[in-house]
Amino acid sequence: MSDLERYSRQILFQQMGESGQVKLLNSKVAIVGVGALGTVIANHLVRSGVGFIRLIDRDLVELSNLQRQTLFDEEDARLQLPKAIAAQKRLNRINSAIIIDAVIADLNLENAEELLMEFDCIVDGTDNFMTRFxxxxxxxxxxxxxxxxAAVSSRGMFASIKPGITPCYRCLFPHVPSGTGETCDTVGVLSPLTDIIGSFQAMETMKILVGEKTTPNLEQIDIWDYSTMQMDISEGRNPNCPTCVKHQFDFLNRSSELQVAYTTLCGRNTVQINPRNKRELDVKKVAAHLKKSGKVTGNDYLLRFSPDEDISIVVFKDARVLIHGTNDVVKAKLIYSKYIGN
Incomplete structure (x- = not known):
């Protein structure tokens, strides 16, 4: 019982018990996105004793994250640490018995299966529809x-999706929404909201891992005027769903028109550029090259290059690039070609 002592208060909860705790310790969870929701989810799952957790995130810690992304601090922002690495460092101090695998990457069709296929549960900490599909x-x-x-402004929602049992995400949202819609960067978000939604997601994940019943609803809440709505989705499976009925995986299809190398990050005045071929950069060599054209800072995981006051370019080891200062894809391509190459 000594190995379980740290979880003693959780084990006392009748629906969990020692058998449930052992299931958690033997479980593997992937969290996609380590921002406002992902940090809350990861914090709860690590403290609860989920044995293996993979953190997947493409971004770095910035000062504006600290209002709601609870695993980070000012030092993480000053060092420009990737979110996955900063979260891993903090979580290792919380529970050193848990294996935490930090992956600095943009989840896309090239890596999604490799990164997610061997897990007992996947948790959505993202902020965009394309990644959810x-x-x-x-x-x-x-x-x-x-x-x-999902959480934006004062409104949030969550749902558990079980293939073959519940409707899939594409049953509920048949089409990728046109336009960008509201995001945290355009209309803001309240920190208590992300704590609440992330905590519910962590709880649903734990229920899945121990084999308990999850909510049959798409649960929705507005914390500003405190209103809630439960939409029963248990009978919402689309008999013609391309994904869960026809097994047509359009978002894993390399020939799909949905696959793009250039992505505008909504509300952030930023364009992300993915390399055509998987590779790893020597960031020190890239830094030495770019120092001839502007200011370069960085760490072991990435570098930030500023050719002028308006543009900032972040280059990751996996050759992915964020160009801050524009949401114009054509302009971003020109900047990329000028300083990074083809």
Whole structure:
């Protein structure tokens, strides 16, 4: 019992018990996105004793994250640490018995199956529809349950999606929404909201891992005027769903028109550029090259290059690039070609 002592208060909860705790310790969870929701989810799952957790995130810690992304501090922002690495460092101090695998990457069709296919549950800490459709494709293809969550302004929602049992995400949202819609960067978000939604997602994940019943609803809440709505989705499976009925995985299809190398990050005045071929950069060599053209700072995981006051370029080891200072894809391509190359 000594190894379980740290979880003693959780074990006392009748529906969990020692058998449930052992299931958590033997479980593997992937969290996609380590921002406002992802940090809350990871914090709870690590403290609860989920044995292996993979953190997948493409971004670095910035000062504006600290209002709501609870695993980070000012030093992380000053060092420009990747979110996955900063979260891993903090979580290792919380529970050193848990294996935490930090992956600095943009989840896309090139890596999604490799990164997600062998997990007991996938948790959505993302902020965009395209990644959620991609998660859904992998989840349905390999029969992995996943927990969706979203939070913006004062409103949030979450749902548990179990392939073959519940409607899949594409049953609920048949089409990728046109336009960008509201995001945290355009209309803001309240920190208590992300704590609440992330905590519910962590709870749903734990229920899945121990084999308990999850909510049959798409749960929605507004914390400003405190209103809630429960939409029963248990009978919402689309008999013609391309994904869970026809097993047509469009978001894993390399020939799909949905696959793009250039992505505008909504509300952030930033364009992300993915390399055409998987490779790893020597960031020190790249830094030496770019120092001839402007200011360069960085760490072992990335470098930030500023050719002028208006543009800032972040280059990751996986050759992915964020160009801050424009949301014009054509301009971003020109900047990329000028300073990084083809």
């Amino acid at each position: 991609l998660i859904n494709d992998v989840a349905v293809k390999f029969g992995i349950p996943w927990v969706h969550g």
